[in-house]
Amino acid sequence: xxxxxxxxxxxxxxxxxxxxxxxxxxxxxxxxxxxxxxxxxxxxxxxxxxxxxxxxxxxxxxxxxxxxxxxxxxxxxxxxxxxxxxxxxxxxxxxxxxxxxxxxxxxxxxxxxxxxxxxxxxxxxxxxxxxxxxxxxxxxxxxxxxxxxxxxxxxxxxxxxxxxxxxxxxxxxxxxxxxxxxxxxxxxxxxxxxxxxxxxxxxxxxxxxxxxxxxxxxxxxxxxxxxxxxxxxxxxxxxxxxxxxxxxxxxxxxxxxxxxxxxxxxxxxxxxxxxxxxxxxxxxxxxxxxxxxxxxxxxxxxxxxxxxxxxxxxxxxxxxxxxxxxxxxxxxxxxxxxxxxx
Amino acid sequence: xxxxxxxxxxxxxxxxxxxxxxxxxxxxxxxxxxxxxxxxxxxxxxxxxxxxxxxxxxxxxxxxxxxxxxxxxxxxxxxxxxxxxxxxxxxxxxxxxxxxxxxxxxxxxxxxxxxxxxxxxxxxxxxxxxxxxxxxxxxxxxxxxxxxxxxxxxxxxxxxxxxxxxxxxxxxxxxxxxxxxxxxxxxxxxxxxxxxxxxxxxxxxxxxxxxxxxxxxxxxxxxxxxxxxxxxxxxxxxxxxxxxxxxxxxxxxxxxxxxxxxxxxxxxxxxxxxxxxxxxxxxxxxxxxxxxxxxxxxxxxxxxxxxxxxxxxxxxxxxxxxxxxxxxxxxxxxxxxxxxxx
Numbered sequence: 001x002x003x004x005x006x007x008x009x010x011x012x013x014x015x016x017x018x019x020x021x022x023x024x025x026x027x028x029x030x031x032x033x034x035x036x037x038x039x040x041x042x043x044x045x046x047x048x049x050x051x052x053x054x055x056x057x058x059x060x061x062x063x064x065x066x067x068x069x070x071x072x073x074x075x076x077x078x079x080x081x082x083x084x085x086x087x088x089x090x091x092x093x094x095x096x097x098x099x100x101x102x103x104x105x106x107x108x109x110x111x112x113x114x115x116x117x118x119x120x121x122x123x124x125x126x127x128x129x130x131x132x133x134x135x136x137x138x139x140x141x142x143x144x145x146x147x148x149x150x151x152x153x154x155x156x157x158x159x160x161x162x163x164x165x166x167x168x169x170x171x172x173x174x175x176x177x178x179x180x181x182x183x184x185x186x187x188x189x190x191x192x193x194x195x196x197x198x199x200x201x202x203x204x205x206x207x208x209x210x211x212x213x214x215x216x217x218x219x220x221x222x223x224x225x226x227x228x229x230x231x232x233x234x235x236x237x238x239x240x241x242x243x244x245x246x247x248x249x250x251x252x253x254x255x256x257x258x259x260x261x262x263x264x265x266x267x268x269x270x271x272x273x274x275x276x277x278x279x280x281x282x283x284x285x286x287x288x289x290x291x292x293x294x295x296x297x298x299x300x301x302x303x304x305x306x307x308x309x310x311x312x313x314x315x316x317x318x319x320x321x322x323x324x325x326x327x328x329x330x331x332x333x334x335x336x337x338x339x340x341x342x
Numbered sequence: 343x344x345x346x347x348x349x350x351x352x353x354x355x356x357x358x359x360x361x362x363x364x365x366x367x368x369x370x371x372x373x374x375x376x377x378x379x380x381x382x383x384x385x386x387x388x389x390x391x392x393x394x395x396x397x398x399x400x401x402x403x404x405x406x407x408x409x410x411x412x413x414x415x416x417x418x419x420x421x422x423x424x425x426x427x428x429x430x431x432x433x434x435x436x437x438x439x440x441x442x443x444x445x446x447x448x449x450x451x452x453x454x455x456x457x458x459x460x461x462x463x464x465x466x467x468x469x470x471x472x473x474x475x476x477x478x479x480x481x482x483x484x485x486x487x488x489x490x491x492x493x494x495x496x497x498x499x500x501x502x503x504x505x506x507x508x509x510x511x512x513x514x515x516x517x518x519x520x521x522x523x524x525x526x527x528x529x530x531x532x533x534x535x536x537x538x539x540x541x542x543x544x545x546x547x548x549x550x551x552x553x554x555x556x557x558x559x560x561x562x563x564x565x566x567x568x569x570x571x572x573x574x575x576x577x578x579x580x581x582x583x584x585x586x587x588x589x590x591x592x593x594x595x596x597x598x599x600x601x602x603x604x605x606x607x608x609x610x611x612x613x614x615x616x617x618x619x620x621x622x623x624x625x626x627x628x629x630x631x632x633x634x635x636x637x638x639x640x641x642x643x644x645x646x647x648x649x650x651x652x653x654x655x656x657x658x659x660x661x662x663x664x665x666x667x668x669x670x671x672x673x674x675x676x677x678x679x680x681x682x683x684x
Contacts, residue, residue: 061613061617062616062617228612231610231612235612250612250615250616251616253612253613253616263609264609264610264611264612264613265607265608265609265610266607266610267605267606267607268573268606268607268608268610269606270570270573270577270592270595270606270622270624271403271595271606272624273592273622273623273624274404274592274593274595274624274625274626275403275404275624275626276624277623277624277625277626277629278624279621279622279623279624280612280615280621280622281615281619281620281621282612282614282615282616282617282618282619282620282621283616283619284616284617284619287619
């Protein structure tokens, strides 16, 4: 592939606080050749997700960060352009969290687990779905809510970042489980969408003077399951409204993207936990990867039956990767943020 | 009982911050007569426990507080002096969390649950044991550790307030479960006792410049179970040393007794929870009351077999109830604080 070029976004610097466009720099390399057992894919869609903030750090979080000068990590889906692997042929569609922010990527299908390569059936759903409701965010919503949050019929389930990739699915799965779903987001249009897909109540945290009271009003019998994608003030307000035996799922902390790595100072809620006999659970989807098929099969069936709907927010062009990611961190995306590649 | 007097400690005022002796006032009343279905007991031993700080408040915590002018709530054990209940006769020994800080108490045996009355067999153990290892604190250690903390053989179990009523039992039960027990307390004598009863390591948090490093050194493979009786700086240091899948049992918050009712501001550990896939559980022994017999039967057997030992800290005289309670809040007791009554 020597006569083609691969445009890539390299990490140029570690952000202090909120990332800025200058943290990345684009370069242009020859398209690489796949080694033995490898495949080369041409990216069709790339994903931006909140977890990427954690990778922009020299510190090891749950996995190690991106080194300066390395291609920015991220998931993507593309078409096989060359294959040295017997199970893959040119034209197949491959999705992986190992694609990176680049136009061309060499992948190793025999790697197991989250860094591995998934075969995507383009007849099942648009291939970009493998980056959202039929992929990692879908699994996150499915296992985080059902296995960690464990909603019972009648439970009130509060979701922060409710119109995001994970949040919109959490609300709809909560409804399928017989729960009452309450959306929290910072934009009335997003909340309108949440109501359209089945959320029973919606709170605009940016327009609410007393968020504790707003949660109480939306959840008169208390919050049984809190699926927390944001941390910050929403977390604080919900923690003061827990019901007896409530489960809090800590999935993400996107509101703290601007203070990554710094201590998160604020109110602790140990008294509330005792009074409510509630529990807080740190959750990472990697632990459920071996059950990926279960989640995706059910999500696909629900989608086919019209029981779940999904909104994407699409930008176009590899040039816009930093912009797409920063939109996400600033809550400017409406639905799952993805980028269509040339 | 008209010719006898009952000395009682009434709550005189609600403390701002740490309670002080003036928060109570002693009065002297005629000994009351039991009504239908009731018994009168003469207190032999009264208990002071950290939970009583929560009752010195007009706010409802997990149960309502003591009103000003009411007898201070607390558990005790005594001898039946008069009975209007067919199952109880004079001379029987009764233990209850409804005794209060007084010399004589009218109890209603048919009340179920934690406010009820337990029959104590004086041949089984000294009757004051019913206030400690063979009573509520024993149950708290047993269920809090085994049902909530769920230690596996080989787990490292860290216990704060490790020489206290609950802490010393948690460490010994952790050893019986095949775990490694690490004591945290603020006094070398207390920690020496912890080592004598089987704790594998001990940390004096008052003498440690870097508590995070001290916990790391004592727990080189991380903390699998954290049984937290204190909150505060010990909590903070242990939370930075959690192992994968760690369970944190929030049992008490005695280090915050001086700021009761105020927000607990400090570092939150949601990132650590995600990285460690750890969970925090609010725990209240009342939820396990229906399994009281299971815990006490096993604790009695372990004690008989010499597998658990227990230290009490005894003061004498009803006059000393506030002193005993304040000793406890200030960590000056060494072992379970109880008061022998006349």
